[in-house]
Amino acid sequence: MNTVYIIGAGPGDPELITVKGQHLLQKADVIIYAGSLVNPALLNYAPSNCKIYNSASMTLDEVITTIKQSVDKNLRVVRLHTGDPAIYGAIQEQMDALRKANIDFEIIPGVSSFLAAAAALKQEYTLPEISQTVIITRNAGRTPVPEQENLKSLATHKATMCIFLSIHMLDEVVKELISGGYTPETPIAIVQKASWPEQKIIRGQLNNIVEKVNREKINRTAMIVVGHCLDSQYALSRLYAPEFTHMYRQGTDKKDD
């Protein structure tokens, strides 16, 4: 029986899928893709006789039944998710159902949109003496967020925050972040459709971003990045400091690290 591949499609640009993911698409007999977010241009990698399903209009049961019927016919099945499937991919329930049905599967990771957003912003998220932590989160929507993870309490860490699935509630997000301790002047950036041809970046502060985003009419497929890494002030990385010794370079401090 063929292994089913659950593949991260990357954030949009069809060249941002892994080589492994691309090869598997090129050999697929059946592709079930998350049509709400996966760039359809990725389907151009598929062979012309490949059967393509858009999971946006399917239930979990329908997805699993389609996979099962296809592997029973010895077809090669790819399940294509946006970004990396481990982040808000709803793959756990699919994997559990596949295990139950004794269907072998493998996961091929992808470039998550929070990383494509960093690339678009030309920004490092982990700056010395600013933040060494990235928080990946979302505001509560139809999917609830556990109480101890609400934005207000996460904001108290002043780490770099990448907030998914929340652009349509930006005003609420901003209020929560400020009540958690971020000052109204904290820098924030919105990246809509990172790596797509229509990518758009809006930079501002917590106190003016809602107005800017409303003006641009951005209300979906956007990453919210918040934190002082977006300021220009930071300490230089130790890694390339002349005195810093590490496994691959003897620095002037003569100490191993």
Ligand code: SAH
């Ligand atoms: N698994 C995906 C996330 C799926 S949840 C990943 O790893 O990226 C969907 C959310 O991801 C969207 O609401 C948006 O916040 C974000 N997103 C997905 N693609 C994006 C893109 N190209 N640019 C900006 N944000 C994106």
